[in-house]
Amino acid sequence: MNEEQKVKLCYTVNFEEVPAEISKFLQKSLDLNKQVVTGLEVAKQKTSVDNVQFALNNVLEARAELIKMDQVLEDVADLLTGYGQALEELQQKGLDSVAKAAETLKEGKDAGEKESDEEA
16 A cells, blocks of 8 residues: 555543643644755755755655645644634633623622512
8 A cells, every 4th residue: 555544533631631732733743844844955955967866755755744744734723623612612601600690699689679678
């Protein structure tokens, strides 16, 4: 089998660990980027007639690394999208909780005012 077969992995981490996981993926992307730059710098230096095949191999390797980097960045984008949505949901739930608490306090205050009016 000449072509690499890709498999999507899924795993679970605690919500608080998501930013660290995203950072790991970003670091992987940065490492791939360094490999691409290094390969292209070598190819640039080896573009003489005697080294055409060597330069071509480095360019092809750089392209393969760019594909890997794109896949990693796609995963990062998916993670950031999901994490952002989860944060929005938590924020909304928090706002809903604050609104419910405020409503409960208001209802309690209104009930207390009605009792005061009835006593008067």
